Amino acid sequence: SQQGEEDPQALSIQEGENATMNCSYKTSINNLQWYRQNSGRGLVHLILIRSNEREKHSGRLRVTLDTSKKSSSLLITASRAADTASYFCATVPIMNRDDKIIFGKGTRLHILP
Amino acid sequence: DTGVSQDPRHKITKRGQNVTFRCDPISEHNRLYWYRQTLGQGPEFLTYFQNEAQLEKSRLLSDRFSAERPKGSFSTLEIQRTEQGDSAMYLCASSPWTGNTEAFFGQGTRLTVV
Numbered sequence: 001s002q003q004g005e006e007d008p009q010a011l012s013i014q015e016g017e018n019a020t021m022n023c024s025y026k027t028s029i030n031n032l033q034w035y036r037q038n039s040g041r042g043l044v045h046l047i048l049i050r051s052n053e054r055e056k057h058s059g060r061l062r063v064t065l066d067t068s069k070k071s072s073s074l075l076i077t078a079s080r081a082a083d084t085a086s087y088f089c090a091t092v093p094i095m096n097r098d099d100k101i102i103f104g105k106g107t108r109l110h111i112l113p
Numbered sequence: 114d115t116g117v118s119q120d121p122r123h124k125i126t127k128r129g130q131n132v133t134f135r136c137d138p139i140s141e142h143n144r145l146y147w148y149r150q151t152l153g154q155g156p157e158f159l160t161y162f163q164n165e166a167q168l169e170k171s172r173l174l175s176d177r178f179s180a181e182r183p184k185g186s187f188s189t190l191e192i193q194r195t196e197q198g199d200s201a202m203y204l205c206a207s208s209p210w211t212g213n214t215e216a217f218f219g220q221g222t223r224l225t226v227v
Contacts, residue, residue, distance in 0.1 A: 004155075030213055042117075042204060042218035043156065088155050092213060100169060101146065101206075101216055103155040 004032075004089040004104030012110040019076040021107040023089030024069075030099065032065055033090045034074050037106070043088065046074075051094075076109075084111045117219035119205050125225045126195055133191045134222045138207030145188050146216060147180055148204040156204055162188060195226045 007022045023032070031050045035043040049056045049065045049072070056063045062075040076083055086106045092099050118137040126132050138145050143164050148156035159178070160170045164185035170178075177195075182188040192199055202223050206216040 033215060035218075040202075040223075042220045043206070043216075045215040045217070048215055090216075099213065100158055100161050102158055103148070105155040108153075 004091050004102065006087070006089055006104045006107040008107060009105070010108045010110070012112055013079060014112050015079055015081055017079055019079050019083070019109055019111075021074045021087050021089075021109070023072045023074070023104055025072075025089075025091045025104075026070065027091075028094045029067070030092045030094050032063075032072050033092075033101065034061075034063060034072075035088045035090060035103075037086045037088065039085075046087075079109075079111045081111050081113060083109060085109060117205055117207055117217050119203075119219035119222050121222055122220060123223050123225075125227060128197060128226055129194055131191065131193045132195055132224065133189055134203055134205075134224075136188045136190070136205030136207075136219060138187070138205070139217055140186075141209070142207035142217070143185070143210050144208040144216075145182055146206040146208075147188070147190050148206065150202045150204055150221070151200075159190070159203075192224075195224075197226045200224055200226045 004023050004025045033048045034046045037043045047058050060077045065072045086108050088103050088106045090101045090103045120135045146161045147159040150156045160180050162182040177193045180190045202221045204221045206218045208214050208216045
């Protein structure tokens with residue numbers, strides 16, 4: 001099962017522009033995480049934001065979380081060619097002792113030279 | 114520490130054969146996950162372990178799939194009587210304790226059933 005849903009499914013922007021990806025989810029969460037995946041490779045963790053946090057930064061990444069709207073956004077500033085990848089949001093639900101990590105379908109980001 | 118290791122990286126098998134994949138998590142990571150990913154999709158949860166205990170198995174998994182983590186260290190995922198629909202990337206991840214922390218992924222095992 002997949003709880004998160006990213007939007008857009010695909011995004012192409014010029015190098016140097018900012019890229020914004022959104023994630024919506026269904027159930028209450030403990031935390032929300034963003035991962036990156038280069039083609040044919042494993043996933044790499046980017047950032048984790050807890051349910052009591054509203055915004056978090058890491059280098060060129062900015063993540064926001066709105067638990068009232070059950071949504072999150074990932075902003076990549078000053079994009080580079082190396083940012084071309086798929087980006088997934090993942091949620092850890094609050095559901096009894098169920099704390100497995102559930103992924104969305106991803107946003108495929110392509111940075112144009 | 115070399116990270117999460119999966120073996121083999123690629124597996125081609127004939128329909129009806131059994132296959133087994135191995136995952137070596139980061140040492141001392143208690144939590145271990147298995148996911149399946151098809152082209153253009155996100156990782157789909159299969160099962161997870163806390164030490165040697167299997168906490169949950171996805172209802173999407175048929176009885177042909179089984180996973181073990183006998184000593185709370187490495188894990189194996191076995192698929193019996195493989196079908197073409199089993200063709201996918203199988204990803205393993207580990208984390209230090211619970212889902213409240215980030216997961217570290219291996220490079221995956223790509224299975225092709227012919």
